[in-house]
Amino acid sequence: MLWPSAPTLLAPLAPWFEVARRDLPWRAGDLDAPHPDPYAVLVSELMLQQTQVATVIPYFTRWMEQFPDPEALAEAGEDTVHKAWEGLGYYRRARFLKAAAGTIAAEGWPGDLEGLARLPGLGPYTAAAVGSIAFQWPAPALDGNAFRVLARLLLIEGDPKARATDLRVWLAPALAAHGPSRLTQALMELGATVCTPAPTCGGCPLADRCGARRADRTGEIPPVAKRAKPKASSLWLVALEAEGHVLLHAPAAKGLLAGLWRWPALDAEAVPAGRGAASLTAWPGWIQVYTHRRESVSPLHLRLDRRFQAAEGLRWIPIGDLPALPLGKRDQRLRDLLATPGQRPLEAPDPFALIGACAAPSA
DNA sequence: GAGGCGTGGTG
């Protein structure tokens, strides 16, 4: 490593952050003391994984009112916790957070970085972020923002994540010199607001010492990662209603939308469309986008006179209970459509095929 | 170590 000393190179970050820092509901006023509520830091860090600040703020505020401490969260039911997380995505985080709260409620807070990293859902970044922001431990927290800022500042070629170990060793003295909480947050704040993928170097306190700027290469450092093409699929999304109940999948333990209730879905490739039956209602479909999938969703509503024995994993739910169940955006959309008039579908699967796909095998 | 995991915003 031929990098200049971190405490010196990063010194302008501290005074810049005092002026430029955003007022966020999980931030402490005093950056030199341990945080008054480590749990608030933990909640915010889990919510902020792969999620923007503006999206997180209202969820964080409601969450802290509903689950004000680890004990309250640990005692809450799974559906209640997922309902509070509904719409935020990556729902596994909610289960990790509840499990971590259970450990903290039972055993107290871990006393070191390794202990934090053993909590579910806390990897190298989040453990260091909680350690530095909540407890003032000199643990370098490297997230996407920090990697981008440091890659440009130090003119690192290739993927800066490959240099994570070197960067942590290099950064640690700067945390000690300028305050772990202050420097950790300042580095990320700079990446989030100034040293963005398309940076505005005019407002950067480190512009005079930035290697990428000097070389006029901020557009190519760090390099963009390739990503896989999403897989395409199409499905019928079906609300089966009978006797004041609707049929839903109970939450799964893993996979897409695990932890949430879901409408039954039929693969449109496997169940070909015929002429729409008079007993069916339909609405215009839409493309549901996930990180690795693109679903063409065709929403349907089928009313029956009587319930039938539901297949394994499916449950009849009183319609009045629907608002309390956690659903993903796709399934919320069909739930909300049920309150608006639909039309007889131009094409749809045979109603008997729908029922057959959702019924228990008859003995 | 590559794939899987949600959703909303932006150019």
Added chain:
DNA sequence: TCACCAAGCCT
């Protein structure tokens, strides 16, 4: 419309 991104983690 589309590509890319946003305070990652787990398997």
